[in-house]
Amino acid sequence: MTYVVLDNCIACKHTDCVEVCPVDCFYEGENMLVIHPDECIDCGVCEPECPVDAIRPDTEPDMEKWVEFNREYSEKWPVIITKVDPLPDAEKLDGVENKLETHFSPNPGKGG
Ligand code: SF4
Numbered sequence: 001m002t003y004v005v006l007d008n009c010i011a012c013k014h015t016d017c018v019e020v021c022p023v024d025c026f027y028e029g030e031n032m033l034v035i036h037p038d039e040c041i042d043c044g045v046c047e048p049e050c051p052v053d054a055i056r057p058d059t060e061p062d063m064e065k066w067v068e069f070n071r072e073y074s075e076k077w078p079v080i081i082t083k084v085d086p087l088p089d090a091e092k093l094d095g096v097e098n099k100l101e102t103h104f105s106p107n108p109g110k111g112g
């Protein structure tokens with residue numbers, strides 16, 4: 001089992017989640033984070049920290065695609081362990097549908 005970051009993180013990226021993870025398994029893209037499924041220890045402490053409810057356990061329905069998405073990008077992006085400011089449109093874009101199609105960037109973030 002693992003937790004995964006879903007598309008509502010895209011263009012929000014609050015990063016509260018990274019401060020509580022005991023194993024530092026969040027990876028930073030330009031405008032979202034992902035969790036490495038093989039490093040996550042399923043502790044669950046990050047889930048309630050996300051202000052936009054973008055973290056879920058993979059035991060919920062239809063999560064296979066998100067596990068693979070998190071795996072793919074966690075192997076391409078740098079680790080992030082320090083909270084940074086949310087993206088400028090975080091409030092405006094919370095809850096917007098189809099953000100993966102309209103707002104996702106595959107570019108890496110800075111990490112840190
Ligand atoms: Fe880190 Fe725990 Fe969240 Fe997994 S569930 S990403 S180990 S805080």
Ligand code: F3S
Pocket residue numbers: 005008009010012013014015016017018032033049050051052053054055
């Ligand atoms: Fe994203 Fe929520 Fe973390 S918006 S960066 S999953 S706190």
